[in-house]
Amino acid sequence: MLFAPIGEQGQRILMNRSVLIVGMGALGTVLANHMVRSGIGRVRMVDRDYVEPSNLQRQMLFDEEDAEQGLPKVIAARNKLARINSSVELEAVFTDATPENIAGLLEGVDLVLDGTDNFETRFLLNDACFREGVPFLYGGAVSSRGMTALFIPGQTPCLRCLIQSADSGGQTCDTIGVISPIVDIVASYQAAEALKFLVGAADKRRSSLLTLDIWNNQYYEMKLGRAKDSCPCCGLRQYPALERKADDLLSLCGRESVQVSGHEPFDLDIWSGRLAPAVKSVKLNPYLLRAELSEGERLVLFADGRVLVQGTSDIIRAKTLYARYIGS
Amino acid sequence: MELIINGSLRELEAENLAEVVGLLGLTGKPVAAEADGQIVSSEEWKQMAVRPGMRIELVHFVGGG
Ligand SMILES: [Zn+2]
Numbered sequence: 001m002l003f004a005p006i007g008e009q010g011q012r013i014l015m016n017r018s019v020l021i022v023g024m025g026a027l028g029t030v031l032a033n034h035m036v037r038s039g040i041g042r043v044r045m046v047d048r049d050y051v052e053p054s055n056l057q058r059q060m061l062f063d064e065e066d067a068e069q070g071l072p073k074v075i076a077a078r079n080k081l082a083r084i085n086s087s088v089e090l091e092a093v094f095t096d097a098t099p100e101n102i103a104g105l106l107e108g109v110d111l112v113l114d115g116t117d118n119f120e121t122r123f124l125l126n127d128a129c130f131r132e133g134v135p136f137l138y139g140g141a142v143s144s145r146g147m148t149a150l151f152i153p154g155q156t157p158c159l160r161c162l163i164q165s166a167d168s169g170g171q172t173c174d175t176i177g178v179i180s181p182i183v184d185i186v187a188s189y190q191a192a193e194a195l196k197f198l199v200g201a202a203d204k205r206r207s208s209l210l211t212l213d214i215w216n217n218q219y220y221e222m223k224l225g226r227a228k229d230s231c232p233c234c235g236l237r238q239y240p241a242l243e244r245k246a247d248d249l250l251s252l253c254g255r256e257s258v259q260v261s262g263h264e265p266f267d268l269d270i271w272s273g274r275l276a277p278a279v280k281s282v283k284l285n286p287y288l289l290r291a292e293l294s295e296g297e298r299l300v301l302f303a304d305g306r307v308l309v310q311g312t313s314d315i316i317r318a319k320t321l322y323a324r325y326i327g328s
Numbered sequence: 329m330e331l332i333i334n335g336s337l338r339e340l341e342a343e344n345l346a347e348v349v350g351l352l353g354l355t356g357k358p359v360a361a362e363a364d365g366q367i368v369s370s371e372e373w374k375q376m377a378v379r380p381g382m383r384i385e386l387v388h389f390v391g392g393g
Contacts, residue, residue, distance in 0.1 A: 023393060025393060026393060027393040028393070115393055116393055117391070117392055118391055119358065119391045139393065140389065140391055140393050141390060141393055142391065143392075145390055146390060147387070147390050161369070162360040163358040163360055163370075163389050164358075165357060165359075178392055183393075209360070211387050218334070218335070220334070220335075220385060220387070222360065222367065222385060222387055223362075223365075223367060225366075225367045228369055230371065
């Protein structure tokens with residue numbers, strides 16, 4: 001490591017650090033790439049989704065073969081990252097981050113990097129991080145706009161101090177799009193702050209919320225100020241996202257997909273045999289099963305018991321298909 | 329009155345910050361606000377009177393990724 005502010009000693013420190021990246025989409029793949037090439041000791045990645053052709057425009061660790069096989073994003077990412085730096089311990093966790101499992105995911109982690117694509121998961125991360133005392137490095141990008149801030153329990157405000165609403169007004173990457181440069185830029189800012197934090201360069205930390213619009217040439221830094229006394233997390237020590245139960249039925253915004261959870265784990269081989277006679281086609285890999293339905297939709301069964309109904313955003317329709325093929 | 333919103337001069341008729349946010353169609357959205365360099369939390373928007381020439385920054389949080 002020639003960069004003096006990190007140096008030999010910093011490199012050794014990084015080797016003993018551990019990060020959690022939640023979401024392995026556009027931001028998450030750039031984050032993982034930076035963390036692994038920087039030689040962070042352990043990188044844990046969590047994501048609930050699998051690689052599809054539409055991801056390839058902006059999700060840098062994936063290729064056409066991953067999409068063809070329908071590999072889980074965390075598995076495809078791990079496969080690629082292991083070839084980039086074999087000294088990094090990589091942990092791929094193929095599941096949804098939920099109020100039930102988030103404490104386990106945070107265990108032994110020095111910093112949480114936000115690679116998610118929705119506010120619901122961000123509030124979950126924020127609340128869990130502030131309860132457990134783990135810093136949370138927020139990042140978001142949509143259209144040509146992006147933002148990032150490092151929230152440190154006990155030192156800075158949290159996400160809930162700054163915003164109360166989680167209503168993105170339907171503006172997601174899947175509805176209004178995103179151009180890949182802003183993704184790389186935001187994730188790279190996050191990665192730089194992560195390195196500063198992990199190596200202990202506290203005096204170099206950016207203590208602002210950075211907002212960028214690379215199409216309209218705007219750049220703004222808002223001072224974070226102090227944590228709010230009225231904030232549920234910082235003031236009242238309540239963590240709303242951890243107290244609610246995860247929804248069994250979740251329409252994934254802009255994705256024409258409904259996720260149904262609550263089933264016990266699937267034995268995918270058995271289900272492959274069971275569904276094959278009833279549907280147009282079945283594709284199986286060790287992690288998931290894709291069934292093309294004659295109705296036009298697609299069912300994706302995950303070993304952890306989740307089912308994704310693709311091709312509809314209507315929860316009732318998804319329930320009907322679920323009942324028809326999986327049971328109730 | 330004239331306000332400087334996110335660096336641009338805007339002509340808006342508003343008494344307080346909550347009205348400014350409303351006129352821009354941002355009520356209920358994940359927005360953080362700063363008035364003359366000071367962050368103002370959403371509970372205080374109604375009490376925060378605006379005056380001509382005030383510099384207001386409204387940061388609309390981005391949820392994608
Ligand atoms: Zn807070």
